[in-house]
Amino acid sequence: xxxxxxxxxxxxxxxxxxxxxxxxxxxxxxxxxxxxxxxxxxxxxxxxxxxxxxxxxxxxxxxxxxxxxxxxxxxxxxxxxxxxxxxxxxxxxxxxxxxxxxxxxxxxxxxxxxxxxxxxxxxxxxxxxxxxxxxxxxxxxxxxxxxxxxxxxxxxxxxxxxxxxxxxxxxxxxxxxxxxxxxxxxxxxxxxxxxxxxxxxxxxxxxxxxxxxxxxxxxxxxxxxxxxxxxxxxxxxxxxxxxxxxxxxxxxxxxxxxxxxxxxxxxxxxxxxxxxxxxxxxxxxxxxxxxxxxxxxxxxxxxxxxxxxxxxxxxxxxxxxxxxxxxxxxxxxxxxxxxxxxxxxxxxxxxxxxxxxxxxxxxxxxxxxxxxxxxxxxxxxxxxxxxxxxxxxxxxxxxxxxxxxxxxxxxxxxxxxxxxxxxxxxxxxxxxxxxxxxxxxxxxxxxxxxxxxxxxxxxxxxxxxxxxxxxxxxxxxx
Amino acid sequence: xxxxxxxxxxxxxxxxxxxxxxxxxxxxxxxxxxxxxxxxxxxxxxxxxxxxxxxxxxxxxxxxxxxxxxxxxxxxxxxxxxxxxxxxxxxxxxxxxxxxxxxxxxxxxxxxxxxxxxxxxxxxxxxxxxxxxxxxxxxxxxxxxxxxxxxxxxxxxxxxxxxxxxxxxxxxxxxxxxxxxxxxxxxxxxxxxxxxxxxxxxxxxxxx
Numbered sequence: 001x002x003x004x005x006x007x008x009x010x011x012x013x014x015x016x017x018x019x020x021x022x023x024x025x026x027x028x029x030x031x032x033x034x035x036x037x038x039x040x041x042x043x044x045x046x047x048x049x050x051x052x053x054x055x056x057x058x059x060x061x062x063x064x065x066x067x068x069x070x071x072x073x074x075x076x077x078x079x080x081x082x083x084x085x086x087x088x089x090x091x092x093x094x095x096x097x098x099x100x101x102x103x104x105x106x107x108x109x110x111x112x113x114x115x116x117x118x119x120x121x122x123x124x125x126x127x128x129x130x131x132x133x134x135x136x137x138x139x140x141x142x143x144x145x146x147x148x149x150x151x152x153x154x155x156x157x158x159x160x161x162x163x164x165x166x167x168x169x170x171x172x173x174x175x176x177x178x179x180x181x182x183x184x185x186x187x188x189x190x191x192x193x194x195x196x197x198x199x200x201x202x203x204x205x206x207x208x209x210x211x212x213x214x215x216x217x218x219x220x221x222x223x224x225x226x227x228x229x230x231x232x233x234x235x236x237x238x239x240x241x242x243x244x245x246x247x248x249x250x251x252x253x254x255x256x257x258x259x260x261x262x263x264x265x266x267x268x269x270x271x272x273x274x275x276x277x278x279x280x281x282x283x284x285x286x287x288x289x290x291x292x293x294x295x296x297x298x299x300x301x302x303x304x305x306x307x308x309x310x311x312x313x314x315x316x317x318x319x320x321x322x323x324x325x326x327x328x329x330x331x332x333x334x335x336x337x338x339x340x341x342x343x344x345x346x347x348x349x350x351x352x353x354x355x356x357x358x359x360x361x362x363x364x365x366x367x368x369x370x371x372x373x374x375x376x377x378x379x380x381x382x383x384x385x386x387x388x389x390x391x392x393x394x395x396x397x398x399x400x401x402x403x404x405x406x407x408x409x410x411x412x413x414x415x416x417x418x419x420x421x422x423x424x425x426x427x428x429x430x431x432x433x434x435x436x437x438x439x440x441x442x443x444x445x446x447x448x449x450x451x452x453x454x455x456x457x458x459x460x461x462x463x464x465x466x467x468x469x470x471x472x473x474x475x476x477x478x
Numbered sequence: 479x480x481x482x483x484x485x486x487x488x489x490x491x492x493x494x495x496x497x498x499x500x501x502x503x504x505x506x507x508x509x510x511x512x513x514x515x516x517x518x519x520x521x522x523x524x525x526x527x528x529x530x531x532x533x534x535x536x537x538x539x540x541x542x543x544x545x546x547x548x549x550x551x552x553x554x555x556x557x558x559x560x561x562x563x564x565x566x567x568x569x570x571x572x573x574x575x576x577x578x579x580x581x582x583x584x585x586x587x588x589x590x591x592x593x594x595x596x597x598x599x600x601x602x603x604x605x606x607x608x609x610x611x612x613x614x615x616x617x618x619x620x621x622x623x624x625x626x627x628x629x630x631x632x633x634x635x636x637x638x639x640x641x642x643x644x645x646x647x648x649x650x651x652x653x654x655x656x657x658x659x660x661x662x663x664x665x666x667x668x669x670x671x672x673x674x675x676x677x678x679x680x681x682x683x684x685x686x
Binding site: 016018019021023024025027029038039041042045046050052066067080082083085086089131132133147148149150151152154155158159160161162163165197198201202228231233297316318319321322325415416417434436437438439442 | 493496500506509510513546553554555557581585599635648658659
């Protein structure tokens with residue numbers, strides 16, 4: 001490689017520049033456009049009104065995930081007429097514009113950020129967009145992937161590119177070995193707790209360091225997924241052997257000699273030695289713990305062994321008022337150890353934590369135990385493929401035997417656009433990504449945790465340090 | 479797109495940090511397939527409280543919203559910008575905005591003005607305190623003044639400013655580069671051995 005050392009981000013950015021008009025944002029080519037029912041109808045309508053075509057149907061893929069019910073009966077006849085109309089609208093739009101749709105009954109349907117990688121559509125070095133902020137997930141493969149609004153969805157449909165101002169780069173290195181039962185979710189929450197929900201605004205984060213390298217692709221996706229919760233435009237991880245092993249033989253992965261050629265190219269994507277970042281942060285892995293959010297923003301997070309903080313520690317008056325408001329909404333008192341907080345519901349799912357590895361980790365905690373009498377718990381696999389794999393491994397039996405509901409794939413209670421919602425005042429241990437007020441249902445109280453922590457809370461009825469867990473029946477999952 | 483040049487209006491203070499797009503427009507209103515009609519659902523959950531700023535008579539008709547830091551974080555839903563615009567807000571003043579919301583607002587002719595935290599706090603306090611409070615935002619001059627002696631200048635990306643001043647449609651702007659795009663795409667498709675080639679229809683082969 002000649003010239004200046006470059007970051008992973010810069011390499012992907014530069015190889016997708018269509019035009020760099022003076023005093024304007026650059027025009028960036030988009031390799032893959034993922035579409036779902038909620039943020040696309042107005043974009044398709046915009047194309048129709050302007051008499052424009054969808055430029056590259058072959059670079060566009062759609063699925064139905066956000067508002068679809070997760071019970072078999074619920075899917076056969078969707079009772080929410082407005083949701084049903086939105087789904088039908090996507091079907092019609094995909095048919096009219098020639099877009100591949102992984103429909104509800106497809107054996108490949110699932111959360112858009114789960115199925116893209118699963119199908120091998122997501123690949124290193126690509127630019128990927130979707131009208132969904134968690135598009136950052138795909139950065140786990142060394143792609144530049146980011147969420148966009150509906151006007152931008154229409155823009156990509158019409159032009160296959162987007163005007164973009166060049167973001168800043170921010171390398172976050174997590175170094176060392178992750179302590180036992182400290183998972184990718186805890187890495188993400190630990191980072192957000194340190195830098196805040198606007199800590200990476202305007203930046204693309206590159207995650208690096210030995211702890212990140214040691215993560216599986218599922219774990220890397222969890223970390224990149226939560227980038228947006230730190231305000232980042234995107235999160236990226238350089239592709240390596242773990243990435244290639246995951247992608248090999250996927251449906252849309254290159255095959256034969258093309259595979260070797262592709263891997264050769266992908267290996268060049270890693271940041272060059274000496275590449276400069278606008279910002280850097282190093283976190284020793286040993287400092288991380290299983291986390292629980294206590295408030296209404298993902299940055300309001302503490303290790304499971306700590307107590308709900310006092311608003312007095314807030315850095316500014318505005319933050320203090322935010323703290324107080326969050327405590328009131330969450331029905332919590334400063335100083336209460338978080339392990340003493342009892343829960344009503346458990347949700348294991350979402351584009352953050354619904355992949356096979358997440359379900360395996362949760363099942364391992366659950367095996368041989370039973371869900372607490374006061375808790376209603378559900379598992380919503382991220383895709384039909386994840387569900388099928390879990391059933392092949394008998395994980396569904398483990399969950400069901402313990403009293404969990406075993407559902408059909410979709411976004412479900414992460415955002416409660418379908419019938420899966422919290423009732424006012426209900427408290428939920430959730431593996432999703434946002435604990436905003438009302439996110440899982442008006443008045444609902446969300447605590448973000450890892451799948452293992454959610455599983456442990458389901459059993460004991462309150463937040464529990466999974467590092468002290470008594471695992472049973474491990475042979476079930478051998 | 480509506481152009482934005484200069485606006486004088488009452489302002490609604492929203493002194494809460496990290497106002498996320500779930501609060502601006504809750505999920506139950508995202509199932510509609512239209513681009514309009516979201517104004518009545520703006521801040522739906524918070525609005526159930528009679529004392530919420532949006533319900534106070536003194537802020538009725540405000541076209542400027544003043545908010546604490548990191549406004550518009552979270553979900554990418556453009557419905558948040560549509561709801562603000564449909565309700566009549568044309569400008570938001572805050573110490574900082576989340577990236578995707580920033581982009582969505584621009585596409586809907588909403589001017590986002592970034593001012594230092596202390597200045598925003600002054601405006602928040604005045605808008606809450608003085609019934610006659612009015613703010614004038616000039617994009618032409620890049621200034622914010624009020625009728626109680628406040629005066630500040632702001633910076634804005636020159637291209638974003640130009641598009642807002644002219645009310646320019648983005649797709650049209652990108653299509654000025656169509657020949658460069660055609661050329662790039664040809665080369666990129668040929669080089670790009672990993673271009674996705676999804677099947678014609680997923681439905682037919684789904685159960686294969």
